[in-house]
Amino acid sequence: MTHAEPDLALALDRAHVFHSWSAQGTLSPLAVQTAEGCRVTDTAGRTYLDLSSQLVNTNIGHRHPRVVAAIREQAELLPTVAPAHANLTRGLAARAIVERAPEGMSKVFFTNAGADANENAIRMARLHTGRDKVVSTYRSYHGNTGAAVVATGDWRRVPNEYARGHVHVFGPYLYRSEFWATTPEQEAERALQHLDHVIRAEGPASVAAVLLETVPGTAGVLVPPPGYLAGVREICDRYGAVLVLDEVMAGFGRTGEWFAFDGFDVRPDLITFAKGVNSGYVPAGGVVLSDEIAATFDDRVFPGGLTYSGHPLAMASVVATLEAMADEGVVDNARRIGEDVLGPGLRELTDRHAVVGEVRGLGVFWAVELVRDRATREPVDADAMARVKAGLLRRGVLPFVQDNRVHVVPPCVITPDEVREGLAVLDEVLAEVGPEVVA
Incomplete structure (x- = not known):
């Protein structure tokens, strides 16, 4: 490495790269x-x-050497293929993911990242239920695409509110409780009551899904209090809504479990994932579907797809990552x-x-x-x-x-x-x- 290279990297970045979530004029990235x-x-x-x-x-x-080697080997064999074709590496990746999912979830729809995973989970829930509204929390982040950013609860949704049918509630956060709670049990009970009241006020027959990060990450690593996620599951069952758990940040080891919800008494209908599934070595994400929701599209066209869905390089990195994580x-x-x-x-x-x-x-x-x-x-x-x-x-x-x-x-x-x-x-x-x- 020459002495000029550090300056050149930053100079080229500042001359030509437009950065996310930033005012561009004052940036000085590492x-x-x-x-x-x-x-x-x-x-x-x-x-x-x-x-x-x-x-x-x-x-x-x-x-990680095993993941790097898998990407290299796949590139030499088949660097890209259309998602309409069957491909062994994609099948192996899907099997490796559903083996770690709850029983009764045997299909994966692959996306390019977490945002479009949530986007497609919302689409699946709406088509499966025939309803429109999606309930999510104010302290959340679900991605920067049309519906995902509006499902997001923080400031980033405000300049981007173009998608329809989104409703927000307050989730549990005992340290800054919205519910005047003083114990985790009170916080869970009152947050659940709040969610129930909002769904009833919106009209239960209009609510397609409740979309939650299992453990909200960017919002502050807000570990849900005991009973909260199980209570959300019961509310979804009561009103016929789909429970979507966003595991994009919390999944694949981050909380010390394969899926973060493994540490709680809950089973979702749809799981969204990305990030840790292959540590981002090649962009990849997806939705794990319950067999019931997957069956909705046995004789009905699913109106969604991506050119790089299940991209072979990404799939090879998923397989190698999950194998290495298990072995090590x-x-x-x-x-x-x-x-x-x-x-x-x-x-x-x-x-x-x-x-x-x-x-x-x-x-x-x-x-x-x-x-x-x-x-x-x-x-x-x-x-x-x-x-x-x-x-x-x-x-x-x-x-x-x-x-x-x-x-x-x-x-x-x-x-x-x-x-x-x-x-x-x-x-x-x-x-x-x-x-x-x-x-």
């Missing part, structure tokens, strides 16, 4: 050259511990890391730093919520978060920062020593920034 395991290296040769998993997707880590105990590692190292370590930071309002999470899926005042729970401002992010980067840690939170979401293959390394840096940064922002 120029990444390579990555391996839990570390990424920039074009200047500096290495960072990746506690972001990029966009919470590199569950198996960077540049990656999901179990994520669970152990969360229970034994990451969770306890983050709770210690809560005891040490007044700026930490709450930590919450499962597996390798955690959020640290920063506040100016623990009593009022007033969030720290954007300037404080910028300083936290800059402090982490300066010390060689690549963070995922959202609103007033640091999301600690490393690859599922992270080691205890790497976790301790990352937590030590976070400890330093909170000690530096915290006293200056706490009221």
